[in-house]
Amino acid sequence: MVxxxxxxxxxxxxxxxxxxxxxxxxxxxxxxxxGVIAGTMGMNFTTGFFExxxxxxxxxxxxMFLLTVAVMAVARWRRWL
Numbered sequence: 263m264v265x266x267x268x269x270x271x272x273x274x275x276x277x278x279x280x281x282x283x284x285x286x287x288x289x290x291x292x293x294x295x296x297g298v299i300a301g302t303m304g305m306n307f308t309t310g311f312f313e314x315x316x317x318x319x320x321x322x323x324x325x326m327f328l329l330t331v332a333v334m335a336v337a338r339w340r341r342w343l
Contacts, residue, residue, distance in 0.1 A: 284342050296326050
């Protein structure tokens with residue numbers, strides 16, 4: 263009886279840890295992708311898009327937001343969240 267109760271407790275703890283790791287992995291993915299985009303936009307080279315000023319900044323922020331929404335939608339669809 264005691265061994266079965268302990269195994270039940272360990273299974274619940276393991277499931278909780280797995281759920282936490284899923285969320286942390288998704289957060290890392292989203293923050294990492296935004297870091298790559300922001301790093302690319304901050305590089306010192308000239309291209310037409312990078313010299314676009316405010317429209318380029320707004321489109322970059324919008325792209326980051328849409329990418330975040332897409333990752334979260336896929337995560338919900340796959341039942342990771």
